[in-house]
Each structure stands twice: as structure tokens, then as C-alpha cells.
Amino acid sequence: MISTRTRGTSLLNYLRQKGIPCEVKYNFCRESGSGMYLQWVGTLEVYGKTFSGFGKTHKSTIDNLMELATPLIYSNIKPKGYAELLC
Secondary structure, three states: OOEOOOOHHHHHHHHHHOOOOEEEEEEEEEEOOOOOEEEEEEEEEEOOEEEEEEEOOHHHHHHHHHHHHHHHHHHHHOOEOHHHHHO
16 A cells, blocks of 8 residues: 555556556647747546646656646545545
8 A cells, every 4th residue: 555655657667557547648838930949748538537737757747647637546445544544
């Protein structure tokens, strides 16, 4: 069992190890023209819901996606310390 301290890529690895269906997709976006920015845009599909996020690196993109999906994931896997988190 994991605890509520598990976040980001560690939480994603836990989902994969337990065989919980989750899919992460990336696209590299480059804005050319007046404003120049380079970033990764990603989507995470888990428990039938899709989350979108972005970051400058793959890891920062995953961290952003997992931050958005953490409440849904925790409500389904009930990690150690989850009851105290709800209070």
C-alpha cells in the first residue's frame, strides 16, 4: 500500500505496476512568430477521465498532469493517510 505522500511520477509508476489502466500522451508545441515558447503538452487518461497539462520537460508535464489527477486517483485507491486528508 502507498501513502498520500506518493505523488508525480511515483504515483504514475504505482498505477502501472498495479495494472490500473492509464495512458499518457505528449506533443511538443512550438510557437513561432511574435511569441516564442517551447513546451510539452500532455494528456493523462485514468479511470475514464482525461486531464490536460503542460511543462517544459516530460517530467514537469507528468507532474502537472498527476497534480490534477491526484484527487481522483486517491479516491479510487484509498492510500494510507487518505482519511486524514479528507478532514
